Amino acid sequence: MDQPSPPKEARIARFIRAHLQEILQNWDAFARSIPAARYLPAATLRDHAAGMLGAIADRLDLPAALPGAAAESPPHDGFESDTQAGQHGAGRVGAGFSANDTVAEFRALRASVMGLWAASEHGRDLGSEDMMRFNDAVDQALEESLQAFFTEKDELAHRFDTLLSATPDLHYITDVDGLVLYANKALAKLLGPPASPAVRQHLGDFAPAFAAQLRRDLRAVAETRATGRGELACTLADGTAHTYRYILLPVINQDGTIDAITGTARNISELKASEAQILRNAYYDSLTGLPNRILFRERLDHDVRRAARTEFALALLFIDLDGFKEVNDRFGHDAGDQLLLQVAQRLQACVRATDTVARIGGDEFTVILNEVSRIAFVEVLVCEILADLARPFSIAGKEVHVSGSIGITICPQDAHLPDDLLRNADQAMFVAKHAGRNRFSYFTPDIRDSASARLRAIDQLRQALARRELRVYYQPIVELASEAIVKAEALVRWHHPDGSLVLPQHFIGIAEETGLIGEIDAWVLAQAVPCAARLGELTGAPFQISVNKSPVGFTRRVIGHGWEEDLALFNSAGARIAVEITEGMLLDDSPGVRDKLARLQKAGVQFTIDDFGIGYSSMAYLNKFKVDFLKIDQSFVKDMHTTNPRGQIFAETIIMMAHKLGLKVIAEGVETASQRDWLRQAGCDYAQGFLFSPATTEERFAQLLQAG
Numbered sequence: 211m212d213q214p215s216p217p218k219e220a221r222i223a224r225f226i227r228a229h230l231q232e233i234l235q236n237w238d239a240f241a242r243s244i245p246a247a248r249y250l251p252a253a254t255l256r257d258h259a260a261g262m263l264g265a266i267a268d269r270l271d272l273p274a275a276l277p278g279a280a281a282e283s284p285p286h287d288g289f290e291s292d293t294q295a296g297q298h299g300a301g302r303v304g305a306g307f308s309a310n311d312t313v314a315e316f317r318a319l320r321a322s323v324m325g326l327w328a329a330s331e332h333g334r335d336l337g338s339e340d341m342m343r344f345n346d347a348v349d350q351a352l353e354e355s356l357q358a359f360f361t362e363k364d365e366l367a368h369r370f371d372t373l374l375s376a377t378p379d380l381h382y383i384t385d386v387d388g389l390v391l392y393a394n395k396a397l398a399k400l401l402g403p404p405a406s407p408a409v410r411q412h413l414g415d416f417a418p419a420f421a422a423q424l425r426r427d428l429r430a431v432a433e434t435r436a437t438g439r440g441e442l443a444c445t446l447a448d449g450t451a452h453t454y455r456y457i458l459l460p461v462i463n464q465d466g467t468i469d470a471i472t473g474t475a476r477n478i479s480e481l482k483a484s485e486a487q488i489l490r491n492a493y494y495d496s497l498t499g500l501p502n503r504i505l506f507r508e509r510l511d512h513d514v515r516r517a518a519r520t521e522f523a524l525a526l527l528f529i530d531l532d533g534f535k536e537v538n539d540r541f542g543h544d545a546g547d548q549l550l551l552q553v554a555q556r557l558q559a560c561v562r563a564t565d566t567v568a569r570i571g572g573d574e575f576t577v578i579l580n581e582v583s584r585i586a587f588v589e590v591l592v593c594e595i596l597a598d599l600a601r602p603f604s605i606a607g608k609e610v611h612v613s614g615s616i617g618i619t620i621c622p623q624d625a626h627l628p629d630d631l632l633r634n635a636d637q638a639m640f641v642a643k644h645a646g647r648n649r650f651s652y653f654t655p656d657i658r659d660s661a662s663a664r665l666r667a668i669d670q671l672r673q674a675l676a677r678r679e680l681r682v683y684y685q686p687i688v689e690l691a692s693e694a695i696v697k698a699e700a701l702v703r704w705h706h707p708d709g710s711l712v713l714p715q716h717f718i719g720i721a722e723e724t725g726l727i728g729e730i731d732a733w734v735l736a737q738a739v740p741c742a743a744r745l746g747e748l749t750g751a752p753f754q755i756s757v758n759k760s761p762v763g764f765t766r767r768v769i770g771h772g773w774e775e776d777l778a779l780f781n782s783a784g785a786r787i788a789v790e791i792t793e794g795m796l797l798d799d800s801p802g803v804r805d806k807l808a809r810l811q812k813a814g815v816q817f818t819i820d821d822f823g824i825g826y827s828s829m830a831y832l833n834k835f836k837v838d839f840l841k842i843d844q845s846f847v848k849d850m851h852t853t854n855p856r857g858q859i860f861a862e863t864i865i866m867m868a869h870k871l872g873l874k875v876i877a878e879g880v881e882t883a884s885q886r887d888w889l890r891q892a893g894c895d896y897a898q899g900f901l902f903s904p905a906t907t908e909e910r911f912a913q914l915l916q917a918g
Contacts, residue, residue, distance in 0.1 A: 222327070222344050223267035229326050234259055236322035241315060245464050246306035257301050261294035262351055263319075269347040270340075299355030300362040312359055316352040320345070371395075380454070380475040383461070386432040388413045388425055391470060400446065417444035417454075431458045432468050441478075452479045495569045497547055498554035506568035506576055510628045513566075513578055517621055522581040524621040525588045528635035529557070529595070531573040532613040532647040537605075545605045549612065552605075556598045560591060576635070585620065592616055592650045600648060613648035615639050624653050637661040668724055670707070671717055675733060679705050682737040683905035684755065686914060687876060687898045690890040695915050698745075699756045699790070699898065700738040701905045702730060718760075727760040732776055734758075735787070739779050741908055742786040748912055756788040756818055777809060784814035788839070792820055811836055818876065822864060840868045842894070844879020850888055862892050869893065 226233065234256055241247045241255045302312050323344070374381040375395035383392040389410045393401060400416035413428070414421030420442040431438040438458035445451050456475035460468045493505040501509065510526070517524040531553065538546035550573065557567045557575060566578040577595075582588060599614040617638030625631050634653040640661070642651035651657070674680050680702055687697035704712035721727040738755045745753040780787060789810060811817075818839035842864050849857025861877070868875045877889050880899030889897055903914055 220267075220270040220340065220343070222323070222340055223270040225327060225330070226263055226267045226270075226323060229330075230260060230263060232326055233263060233319070233322050236326070237315070237319060240318035240322075244307065244311045244314070246308070246311060250305060254305065258294040258298040262298055265294050266344075266347045266351055269350070270343055293351075293354050295351035295354040296358035299357070299359035302355075303359055303362040303366060307359075309356065309359060312355060313352065316348060316355070320348050378477060380456075381472075382413060382474070383470055383472045384413050384428065385470055386428065386468060388428045388471075397475075402447070416446070417442055420444060427458055428471055431460050431471055435460045435462065435468065438473075452477055453482045454478065498551055498569050500554050500558075500575075501566060501568040503568070503570040506566065506570055506578075507628065509566045509568075510578055510631070513580055514621055514626070514628050514631070516580070518626070520581070522583060523585070523623065524631075525579040525582050525585075526619050526621070526631045526635045527577040527579070527592065527595075528617040528619075528632070528639040529575040529577065530615050530639050530643060531599070532615055532643065534573040534612055537610050537612060541605065541608070541610070545608075545610070548605050549603055549610060552603050553599065553612075557595065560595050560598060576632075582620070588618060588620075589650075592618065596648060596650065615643035615647050616650040617642055617653065618650055619653040634658070664720070667717070668720055671704075671720060671724075671726060674704055675729060677707075679707070680730070680733065681705060681907070682734055682741070684741070684908060684911040685898055685905040686903050686911065687756070687896050688902050690886065690894055690897055693902075694918065695902075697754050697756065697788075697896065698911060699905075700734055700741075700758075702734050703905070722760055731758070731760055735776060735779050739783045739787060742783060744908075745912065745915060746786065748915060752786055754786055754788055754816070756790050758790045758820070761792060777813065780810055780813045780815050785816060788816040788818055790818045790820040790841070793822060837873060839874045839876055839896075840864060842875060842877045844877075844899075847877050847879045847885055847889075847899075850885055858888070858892075861889070861894075865893050 237259055238252060238255055241250075247255055299312060302315075307315075371392075371394060378396055380397040380400070381392075381394040382390060382397050384390050390397075390401070390413055393411075397416065401411050402415075404411050412421065414424040417424075423440065423442060427438045427440055430436075439456070441453060441455045443451065443453045454475045455478045456473060458471055458473040461470040461472055462468055493502060494500065495502045513524055534546065534549065537549055550569070553573075553575070554567065554569060557577065561567060561577060561579065564580050566576075568576045568578075570576055579588060579591070595616065596614055599612065603610045603612070617635040617640070619625065619631050619634035619638060621631055624634050634657075637657050637660075638651045638653040641657055642649050645651065681704075683701050683703050684698040685701060686695040687699060688694060689696045702714055704717055706712050718727065718730075721730055735757050738757050742753055742755045745755075807817075816838040817836070818841055819837055820841050821843040822840045842861055846857050846861045846864075850861065865875050874895040875893075876896040876898065877885075877894050878898050880886055880889065880897045880901045882901060885899075886897060886901060906914070
């Protein structure tokens with residue numbers, strides 16, 4: 211049986227195979243003229259070109275169509291969906307080629323083959339049928355390449371749309387007039403469906419109020435080719451308010467023209483809200499919503515400058531609440547916060563919108579009154595504020611009472627600078643508070659002088675310990691039955707640099723206000739503990755010294771002093787030290803105070819209630835807290851032998867009550883023998899006063915003790 215003869219190789223197919231490298235070189239030369247391919251490596255330019263030319267040659271080797279069937283398309287064997295031409299077209303999308311660039315490549319391919327053929331030995335010996343079949347093969351490759359090109363481009367566009375729609379940001383492409391060419395899903399949702407398919411949507415349609423701004427920015431980008439940026443705050447169709455930050459970028463064509471603008475917009479509403487909250491936290495009090503100290507100072511600076519430009523005065527009020535600490539301690543910090551909030555509301559209700567109410571710390575408020583034409587108006591307003599603050603506050607279903615002390619200073623009469631005005635108002639408030647509270651005081655030069663003197667005293671007191679100017683004196687406490695010295699009270703004295711001896715009543719109040727009292731109390735205790743030990747050695751029996759403990763040391767931290775240091779001394783001293791506390795301490799039933807009292811009692815310390823009878827103690831408190839001694843205040847002792855018989859009645863009642871409770875009684879301020887005799891007859895246990903001895907040094911006290 212005869213074997214079939216091999217197919218005859220077409221002339222052009224044979225030519226393509228023989229001159230493949232020359233054709234590819236011409237291909238490269240043309241491709242370099244395409245802007246997108248200018249910097250691509252040779253391997254990328256040729257990619258599938260050799261395989262594609264081989265497929266064209268194979269196509270040309272196929273038998274020609276039968277006569278009468280010339281109108282039919284030749285079979286597409288060898289040109290499947292994943293052909294070299296198709297891979298070439300898909301690859302050109304990623305390389306940045308346009309469809310026109312891809313068509314131009316195939317035109318160059320055709321021209322390269324024909325040019326090389328004409329220059330070869332074959333010359334013009336090419337039949338029309340060969341030319342037609344060659345053109346048909348090239349067209350078929352071009353068709354597959356373009357089909358793959360557009361398929362890849364659609365898929366790429368779909369991937370980019372999926373990517374851009376996966377974020378809540380708005381991504382878009384518009385023409386230079388702002389008509390939308392592309393919108394991702396987030397923007398499309400905001401734009402909504404177009405009113406008519408024939409009407410193109412504008413970028414500003416999702417925020418009509420800012421459409422003019424967007425048109426202006428788009429025009430500027432198109433004209434300057436610079437990146438445009440902006441923000442817009444809008445209310446969307448659902449009624450929610452949002453802020454968007456957007457960016458616009460020009461799309462520059464190969465010929466240098468701009469026919470599109472692309473960009474993105476991000477919803478920064480949460481960022482804006484956070485920035486606003488940060489700004490508010492920096493300038494406003496978080497509890498009351500009033501301006502804080504920083505914003506108050508800025509407004510005071512501004513208002514002082516404005517007052518200097520006008521004929522109107524400015525008044526600054528410094529308000530401190532009376533009794534706030536008691537409310538805070540008794541009802542808790544939550545109740546204190548509610549009180550401060552209600553105080554802020556009442557203060558705001560008293561002033562004009564042009565005035566400023568600020569909370570500058572704790573229970574301290576300030577008020578800036580602008581455009582004051584008559585000082586009398588300030589006084590009327592201050593009286594209204596005092597009346598409002600004196601009205602009961604309802605806190606957690608309970609009625610709470612406080613008041614206010616107000617200092618007033620006027621600009622420019624009193625001062626021109628904000629710092630001076632604030633200092634003046636603070637000093638005037640201090641005067642109002644010490645004059646009895648629930649009142650106001652104008653600043654005067656005398657107040658400034660007094661405040662300066664007080665500051666000097668504070669500074670001198672701060673240095674008194676370091677300079678060893680303080681001394682501990684001891685006043686004997688005698689047993690009335692035997693008139694023997696059995697105890698002593700440690701009393702601090704200040705040897706002032708001017709040579710005077712300053713008694714406690716002239717500096718203890720300042721020490722308590724400044725926090726120095728803790729350091730002073732600790733120093734007195736440190737002197738009294740070894741003194742008690744030395745006096746005990748002198749008498750051959752334990753000797754007790756009473757030390758005063760300020761309420762401040764029980765209720766809050768004080769400067770340069772720790773409670774644990776005191777406790778260590780009390781533990782070492784035991785019963786040799788008694789602590790004198792005021793009646794007010796018994797009223798403070800806070801856990802911190804109870805714990806400190808309990809720890810002292812555990813250490814063996816005894817307690818004396820000082821100045822009993824002039825405070826607010828009750829039988830319940832005396833029973834609740836373990837107390838060892840009561841001190842009859844010297845005012846009752848002084849009135850014993852006067853025309854007022856109540857002095858004896860009060861003293862006698864205190865003695866009887868104390869003995870019923872198992873307490874010992876000490877009378878202080880005993881100056882006469884008749885007072886001593888009456889107290890002994892009434893059953894009083896101990897006494898101290900000038901009749902026996904004033905407070906004296908340890909050396910002199912030891913001599914008294916030895917003398918009996």
